Amino acid sequence: xxNCFNILVIALCIISxxxxxxxxxxxxxxxxxxxxxxxxxxxxxxxxxxxxHTDSDDYGVYVMTDCHLEDETQNLDKFVNIFIQDEGxxxxxxxxxDLVNGEKPFDTFISHTAAIQESGRRIFLTxxxxxxxxxxxxxxxxxxGTSTYCFEVxxxxxxxxxxxxxxxxxxxxxRQREWLEETLKSECSDCRNIVVFTHTHFFMKEMSQGHTSNxxxxxxxxxxxxxxKYGVNLVLSGHDHHREQTIFKGVEYIIxxxxxxxxxxxxxxxxxxxxxxxxxxxxIN
Amino acid sequence: MKIxxxxxxxxxxxxxxxxxxxxxxxxxxxxxxxxxxxxxxxKNFGGLDVRGFFPLSNHFEMMANAEILSSGVFAAxxxxxxxxxxxxxxxxxxxxxxxRDLFKYKVMELTLAASAGYRMDYISAQLGLSxxxxxxxxxxxxxxxxxxxxxxxAYRVAFQVRPVKCRWNVGGGISNFDExxxxxxxxxxxxxxxHFDLNEKLSLLASIxxxxxxxxxxxASFYGIETKAGVSYKF
Numbered sequence: 001x002x003n004c005f006n007i008l009v010i011a012l013c014i015i016s017x018x019x020x021x022x023x024x025x026x027x028x029x030x031x032x033x034x035x036x037x038x039x040x041x042x043x044x045x046x047x048x049x050x051x052x053h054t055d056s057d058d059y060g061v062y063v064m065t066d067c068h069l070e071d072e073t074q075n076l077d078k079f080v081n082i083f084i085q086d087e088g089x090x091x092x093x094x095x096x097x098d099l100v101n102g103e104k105p106f107d108t109f110i111s112h113t114a115a116i117q118e119s120g121r122r123i124f125l126t127x128x129x130x131x132x133x134x135x136x137x138x139x140x141x142x143x144x145g146t147s148t149y150c151f152e153v154x155x156x157x158x159x160x161x162x163x164x165x166x167x168x169x170x171x172x173x174x175r176q177r178e179w180l181e182e183t184l185k186s187e188c189s190d191c192r193n194i195v196v197f198t199h200t201h202f203f204m205k206e207m208s209q210g211h212t213s214n215x216x217x218x219x220x221x222x223x224x225x226x227x228x229k230y231g232v233n234l235v236l237s238g239h240d241h242h243r244e245q246t247i248f249k250g251v252e253y254i255i256x257x258x259x260x261x262x263x264x265x266x267x268x269x270x271x272x273x274x275x276x277x278x279x280x281x282x283x284i285n
Numbered sequence: 286m287k288i289x290x291x292x293x294x295x296x297x298x299x300x301x302x303x304x305x306x307x308x309x310x311x312x313x314x315x316x317x318x319x320x321x322x323x324x325x326x327x328k329n330f331g332g333l334d335v336r337g338f339f340p341l342s343n344h345f346e347m348m349a350n351a352e353i354l355s356s357g358v359f360a361a362x363x364x365x366x367x368x369x370x371x372x373x374x375x376x377x378x379x380x381x382x383x384x385r386d387l388f389k390y391k392v393m394e395l396t397l398a399a400s401a402g403y404r405m406d407y408i409s410a411q412l413g414l415s416x417x418x419x420x421x422x423x424x425x426x427x428x429x430x431x432x433x434x435x436x437x438x439a440y441r442v443a444f445q446v447r448p449v450k451c452r453w454n455v456g457g458g459i460s461n462f463d464e465x466x467x468x469x470x471x472x473x474x475x476x477x478x479x480h481f482d483l484n485e486k487l488s489l490l491a492s493i494x495x496x497x498x499x500x501x502x503x504x505a506s507f508y509g510i511e512t513k514a515g516v517s518y519k520f
Contacts, residue, residue, distance in 0.1 A: 021504075032506045033325075033498075129503040169506050170499030174325045200503070203419075204469050207436045213471035213502045216509070217394075218326045218356075218387075225390040228423060247428030249391075249421045 021133030030135040033173025036127075036166060040146040041179070049151040052091050052122075057155045057274060059089040064268040065096035065199070065238025066258035068130060069104060073112050075261045075284045079268055080112065082282075084119040090270075091153070092121055096238035096256060097128025097168060097199030103136075106143040124151070128199040128239065129168045148176055150183050153273075158192035160273060167200035167237075170213055172223070180223075184230035193277055196227065197236040201244070201255045208242035227251045234277050243267075243281060254279060308375075308404050308449045314338040316490060316517035320354065324496065324509025327356035334513060336464065344368060350464040357389025360465040374405025379413065383467060391423035396467045398439050406448040411441040411460075415467040438470040445479075455479035463494065471501040480517075490515045 031039065062083045067076045083093055093116065099109045116123050127140050127147040140147065147166035152159055165172055165180055172180065188194050201212070202220050214220065227235060228249035235251060241258035242265065257267040266285055272278040320332035332354035340346040348364040361384050368377035383396040400413020415437050421429040443458030457477040461468040468474065478492035491514045498508035 030504070129499070132504045168499075168504060170503040171325060171506065171508060173506075174328070177326070203431050204433050204437065205431065206434050213500065214469055216324070216326070216472060216496060216498055217466070217468060218324060218509075219498070221387050221390040221392045222326045225392065225423075228391075228425060246431060248419070248431050249423055249429075250425035250427050 030132070031137050033166070033169050033171050034175045036132075036137055036141075036169075037148055037173055037176040037179065039141055040148040040166065043141070043145040044149050047145060049149060052151065052153045054089050054091060054153060054155050056089045057157055059091060059153070059155065059273050060086070061195075061271040061273060062086075062090060062093035062268060063096070063197075063236060063256055063271060064093065064259045065256045066098040066128065066241055066260055067095075067109070068098055068101045068258070068260040069108050069112075070101045070261075072261035073108065075259050075263075075266055076109070076112050078284050079259060080115050084115055084121065090121070093123045094162075094164075094197050094236065095123055095125035096197055096236060097126050098130040098238065098258075099125070099128070101130060103134050106131075106139055110143060124149075124162070124164060124197075126164045126166050126197065126199055127168045129170070132168045148179065150187060152187070155192075158275075159190065160193040160195070161188050161191045163194070163196045165196065165198045167198045167215070170200055170215060171219055177219075177222070181226060181230075184226065184232070188230055188232075192275065193234070193273060194230070194232045195234045195236065195271070195277070196232055199237060200239050201237040202235070202253055203244075203246055203248070205244060205246065206242075208240060208244075212240045224248055224251070234271070234279075245279075252277075257281065259284060308406075308409070310338070310519070311340050311343075312519040313340070314517050314519045316515050318490065318513040318515030320352070320511060320513050322354075322494075322509060322511035324511075325498070325507075327354075327509075330354050330356040332356075332358075334465075334515070336517075343370075348464075352465050358385060358387050360385040362464050364464075371403075374403060376401065376403050378402075379411065383465065385465065386422075388422070391421065393420040393422050394418070395420070398462065398467055400439050400441075402441070407445055409441070409443045409458075411439070413439045415439040415462065417467065433469075437467070439467060440470075440473075443476075453479065453481040472496070473500055486519045488517045488519075490517055 064079050113123055131140050150163040152161050204214055228251055232251050235253045238256050240255045243257045244255040246253045256269050257265050259266055267281055267283045269279055269281050316336045318334040320334055322330050334352040336350045338348050346366045351361040353359045364379050364381040366377050366379050368375050379400045381398045385394040395418045396415055398415035400411050402411030416435050417433040419431045439462050441460035445454050445456035447454045459473050459475055461473050475495045481489045494511045496508045497505045499505050
């Protein structure tokens with residue numbers, strides 16, 4: 001019995017020190033969801049995201065998530081190369097959070113995605129839970145500015161809206177929830193497609209990763225009804241590391257495979273945006 | 286009387302629950318509560334909660350519960366519990382069905398759960414599985430049902446500071462389910478509860494439930510709290 005207890009204590013210490021922030025999973029630490037949202041909004045006010053224009057009504061969006069960078073960056077490098085070498089209309093990529101593991105700095109992610117900016121394209125991202133461990137929100141904000149925002153894509157005959165909400169803490173918090181509804185109400189009435197992307201997934205249909213937590217049920221029902229009410233087409237998330245597609249109340253929910261090096265089914269997705277959204281999945285290995 | 290009121294107010298601040306009180310009871314009991322709560326999604330909400338406890342024999346009891354909340358939720362649950370006395374305490378098996386209509390969100394949830402447990406004067410523990418079906422009642426053209434995993438653990442560990450049959454008792458614990466909610470396994474709720482017997486038939490009850498978002502594997506933060514105050518009558 002004593003041995004079991006010792007093993008448990010050692011395991012918790014190892015887990016806490018390396019990849020997981022055990023203390024923060026139990027007790028509140030750092031800025032809460034409302035605080036992070038407030039700081040994102042301050043950044044957005046000073047740095048508005050310019051509208052993206054495409055010369056074609058049909059365009060592509062690359063999506064990746066959970067690259068969990070440590071020392072191995074091969075999968076992220078491959079993704080970046082594939083994206084920048086794509087000669088189609090693919091103006092930007094989305095990253096759904098968990099950029100790094102442990103207390104690794106975001107510098108590695110920034111340097112390995114710099115080629116995207118240099119190619120004239122963009123990558124939009126949000127914070128995942130691993131990006132918030134050990135009070136990392138300050139670093140995240142310093143590196144990327146915001147984790148809650150929306151932007152529009154104007155094509156010759158249509159307008160699409162992309163809304164990013166931060167859910168690394170397993171909740172949007174009250175203020176971000178209000179902002180989300182206000183944004184859906186004010187920005188999305190004449191849109192062709194509405195895409196919401198975030199880190200945490202909404203349903204727990206299977207135990208593929210086992211230990212991923214979700215939104216509280218009340219919040220999951222509230223948000224899924226909000227998406228129905230305002231005609232959201234697609235909700236993208238990561239966190240679970242394993243692909244899952246669900247349609248609920250007429251809204252498609254997709255969990256994207258993790259891009260993490262060493263993950264068996266590591267991959268990414270490409271959205272084909274047009275009159276409707278088609279999603280294709282690609283392995284990275 | 287002043288002392289009773291003071292104790293009751295203290296219980297409102299610390300908690301009480303019919304579930305703990307029923308251990309070892311052979312009397313049919315009904316209870317009614319008023320609820321007040323706050324969470325980041327619903328903000329302030331109130332409600333009414335009615336519960337019945339029916340010890341049908343020495344080896345079998347049933348519980349029926351119904352609750353309505355101002356946040357647009359009606360929930361009803363039924364639990365059948367075979368139980369077997371041990372030299373100290375007893376073991377039991379719960380088979381439960383919970384139907385929760387979140388009519389504000391046009392969602393109905395049906396949860397089936399089975400668990401086994403042990404309880405005695407000071408502690409109780411329960412472990413099992415729950416399965417949730419989520420039904421869309423908005424009549425959307427596509428996607429009217431989501432079935433969640435069958436492997437969702439249901440667990441509850443509770444303690445009482447005094448033997449159950451004492452006139453007053455206070456306890457607490459951690460659980461991911463109660464009479465009206467089966468959360469995902471990584472979403473525990475903390476609770477404090479207790480009771481105060483006014484006489485052999487009437488008891489005052491109260492409880493507080495506390496929920497954090499992002500517990501385990503995310504970043505924990507306050508999500509909500511729900512308090513209940515009520516009265517039970519033993520026949």
